[in-house]
Amino acid sequence: MDQDPVAKLDAFLLKEDELFSLFDRERAIKLARVVSTAALVMSLLGIVVMAFLKLSQRARSTNFFWLVFEVVVAASVLLGIGWWSAFHDDQFGAAIAVVGGMLTFTLGFQVAWEVNNGLDSVAVALFLLTALPIGLSGVLGEPKLMLATTVLVIVLTCVVCFIVPGNQRMSLNYRLIIAVVTIFVQAAIAGCISLAALFYIHTLQRASIIGEAYRQIRRLDTMKEDFIHNVNHELRTPFMTLSASTEMLYLTNDTLTPPERTRYLRLAYDATERMSTILTTVLNFQRTGVGVGTVVFAPVVVHDAVREALALAEMFAPMGSHPLRVDVAERLRIWGNVALLQEALTNLLTNAHKYSAPQSPIEIVAYQRKALGAARPHIELRVRDFGLGIPPKDAHLLFQRLSRLPRDIESNVPGSGLGLSHSKLNIEAMQGTIRFESTGRPGEGTVFIITLPTPPPEAPASPPPNTK
């Protein structure tokens, strides 16, 4: 894989705003081009229609006509500037010019209409002042400010039309029409700008989802790298023990006493055992693919998973010396991945074997429960041994990767420090939890409690044939 694009994207995400502005810029330019073209065509159409009305003598040369004509021409000039800016990749200039053109239209028509109908000039000035913030807040992308100014405009319109004394001489019908038209036009502008803002927010959200997904992939990638690094490190020490003890056997074979020879052979054998444990963990890790982020969910029969896990645990360590008490009803099913569950269980079982006296029992119990307020019941799976237990002071170490209890390090119990952390990863990948209870007193042992969701109602009743 070429590393360059990844590095570029990394650098990009460091400046998230840049990513957002890119998404925003492309959209904005497209939007500005469409809107400015439409607005310019409409205003030019307005000039053509008015010229036609005048030339064909259908319109009278009143002040109202000329006022409207001037407004349309002024707006067209502004919209022309907006159109030119939009096609020269200056979306900010385009936005200002187009909004300016639209405002000129709206306000011009209002002024023309209201002057023609003899409204007070104070009222006209009020409209001019209050309408401006709408356009500005729209350009600045502040929907709340825009909403507030729109409400203000509507209230002021009502004040001007119905309360300002100078306007009381107008007939109520005229004032009603003016008020309704004004409110309608302002609300339409506010609506258009709100829609644009919503669209803008939607774009930002999409960009942030993409960014988050990418970051998650990077996190998983780092986790995988860490894992490989740790395994590499974990393998080197036993490998050195193995190679150096065989080297000693080879170099000094003639002079070695039988106990010395046995010692080197034992060291070599122990080292291969340890390496094989680590390799099994790694291969399982590869197989189940935790860390890649894709877990195939299916209903899993808990009873079968327990049986398989027991068989697997038997391969690592003979479980025969422990009386087994298994109480798992055959109808119990979880919603998860059979390989992940089996591996976690196998790990708990080998641990139970490793840390308890030969004749002490091991219990596996599962039952269904429904928490108060939960949407669907869950399965609780308890694996109990009667061994050494976990000292409370070391509880925090238990699920940590590559960490082992001081007691086990001192007493030389083999282990990779990967097992429980790996089990936890598996269970959490299936949206479950794993915890333990232990008094820390030898003989009272430890209970590991796995909680996993049951299949959702719409899930297929039986597991697919090839889930392993």
Add this chain to the structure above:
Amino acid sequence: MAEPVATPHTVLIVDDSPELRELLIAGLGQLMHMRILAAESAIAGLEIVERESLSCIVVDIMMPGPTKDGMDGFKFVQIVKGDPQTEAIPIVFLTAREEDVSRFIGLAVGGDNYLVKPVSMRILVGAIEKAIATSPTERRLRLQRLAESEPPRSPHD
């Protein structure tokens, strides 16, 4: 430390793997005819450093140790090199950490050699013997050269 040549050299192994310690005690004892001591953590190692007159220390870097605030090999070497009584003891790192940065730090804190596991017993013996034979002047010169060189970049840079 001017020691009579006749006294057998004492080498200390500091490594958290019990198997490797056992192997090195037996193997190095057989190949070098030296007295081999071993410690499972940096703290236990420092106790031996204080007590014994050592000719060389072979030390691991990553040692969790029984205590939560376990000391790593770099810290251990810094303490040994910081004490005028023990600063002349040659140090050989024997570690699973293969990164250039670790190697650089190992040599910069005063290691004579930096070996990455797995390493052949004969190479380890050679490194220990060479470290014992290195004079303080040579060591100082090498550190000086290292200080003038370009430090390696960490992969996370």
